[in-house]
Amino acid sequence: MAGRSRRVAAAWEIDAQTRIGEIYMASLLRAQLRLAVTVVLTVAVFVAGLPLFFWLLPRIMAQRLWGMPLSWVLLGFAVYPFLLVVAWVYVQAAERNERDFADVVERS
């Protein structure tokens, strides 16, 4: 089969560390790096940026929810599910990047 022999070729390019193999690898690494930077920025804005929200929106943050100020609810409780969801989305996206890479390598 023609497809099969060409699949071997793409994997061979990477194994042999040729220029084109390097380009394949660099594209995967760049995709993963872009994802990691996105996650870090998301956390920086929404978690490390919480004091800014507290400062900018004092009226909203002072509103009471379950008997405590909204700022306490955000900092003491809401942050954790948020981080969990971010982590889950990250893992899904990182595995999707790997799958896409594997598909490209196998199909080319």
Next chain:
Amino acid sequence: MNSSAGLTAVLVISVATLAIGAYGWRFSRTTSDFFVASRSVGPALNASAIGGEYLSAASFLGVAGLVLAFGTDMLWYPVGWTAGYLMLLVLVAAPLRRSGAYTLPDFAEGRLESTQVRRLSSLLVVVFGWLKLMPQRQGLRAPLRTPS
């Protein structure tokens, strides 16, 4: 809780830990067995193990005490630890796993090709381990001593 109940709890946990360790000893042969159970532990079980370590005297009693002593700003500490795990996942986990290293000093040495970095990294592990154990022991002492 009176002191005999506390003593019993400590004894039971110590004996159980030793028993599990002795049981596991028979299966641990290689470096990979010893450090990472030959990568045979699934994500859910691994998360439970890390969680069990995380919910310690320092995080439970420590944070409650900090909030009591210094106010709600102290709620930032556990947020930082938890976000730290996320940073580990995003920035360190994949390269660490791919490098095949078992410990962070191993990884630092492999990545930066420097024995000095390895030494510095080992030193940091010991220093932070110490800083974590000290309040941990102190925190453990508190409930055991409290008369009911």
